[in-house]
Amino acid sequence: MGPPEDSPVGHPMFARIRLATPSDVPHIHKMIHQMAVFERLTHLCSATENSLSSTLFSPTTKPFHSFTIFLLEVSPNPFTDSVITDPSFTPVVKVVHLDLPIDDPEKETFTTNAVNDVSVAGFVLFFPNYSTFLAKPGFYIEDLFVRDCFRRKGFGKMLLSTVAKQAVKMGYGRVEWVVLDWNVNAIKFYEEMGAKILHEWRVCRLTGDALEAYGIAD
């Protein structure tokens, strides 16, 4: 006799998305570094815990009206703690049923609540942008990251959907981000999420010495 039809099989994993707080910076910093390793761009990554703290959690950074981070946490147990840190967002919780439990080689590094076995599995960093044609704000997603052992389980989609849902809730007109043109898997994933790829547009960037030169120019 198999399991009853209404009993989910496999290993449940509880996933929660909440607003990040200053105490999450060490975990965010480690994930930013992992992202740089994945993109082979560590030489361009100069973020430190201090520089992230002061720029992401300054008095002017109000969630959704400035730089905002959703943190993804996972646990084999239901979440018991309340993490409503801002009245503007109620954390999102989902349960996924895995065939096999996930073996997280960095579990200790990313633990946020040892008692309840909660770890950080990913994040998305976004902030408002603006369309003059729509005369509406939107959200721009700067980073979407899921730690290696948690990939291909729908967590990227969960993070992106939560940003999209928040945009709709606020009456915003667009959610935008960029993708590398050779990353066909990512492009396919985004198109399945309903996104259009703007093939004709190119990003222009003024940075480093070329930018600094404007500080001393007339």
Next chain:
Amino acid sequence: MGPPEDSPVGHPMFARIRLATPSDVPHIHKMIHQMAVFERLTHLCSATENSLSSTLFSPTTKPFHSFTIFLLEVSPNPFTDSVITDPSFTPVVKVVHLDLPIDDPEKETFTTNAVNDVSVAGFVLFFPNYSTFLAKPGFYIEDLFVRDCFRRKGFGKMLLSTVAKQAVKMGYGRVEWVVLDWNVNAIKFYEEMGAKILHEWRVCRLTGDALEAYGIAD
């Protein structure tokens, strides 16, 4: 006998960049519409004076920390009025010497100060973005527009430089924007300004019905 060597020849035109205020919205709205005509995208442009006012000048939009507009004004006379509307920015004034005076067919529509013959000639709309690798904010330029009869006189450069200078002043790491890949003149201009074109990146956009669907999804 010609003019003395230290006397500039031609027709002086005074140009000033200042922060826009809510009373500038009618002019900004008209320029956004002209931009849509230029880009043959009027069918995508649904901005009204009301929708622009409420989204660009809400209580949460603090200059440089949210959506920000620099307005370009021109006059054949030196500016006499004070337009310091925010302590964070001192207006920039330049004099250009033209061979011929500019005949502005829409002068009446764009006048801001009839007594001193001041008209609006362009604008740039920008807002903060963020780089996790730098752990620093930057500016993203959504629109840069100079009215038709004022083009090719260095005003686009003046607007872009003023944004870049402000970024440096605030310790920001980047100024970014997008360009159409077939717009070779614009690309050449931006490269001459010191910008790099990121050829590998593509913009992804979730909007309209595809975005709205997330509002009702689980």
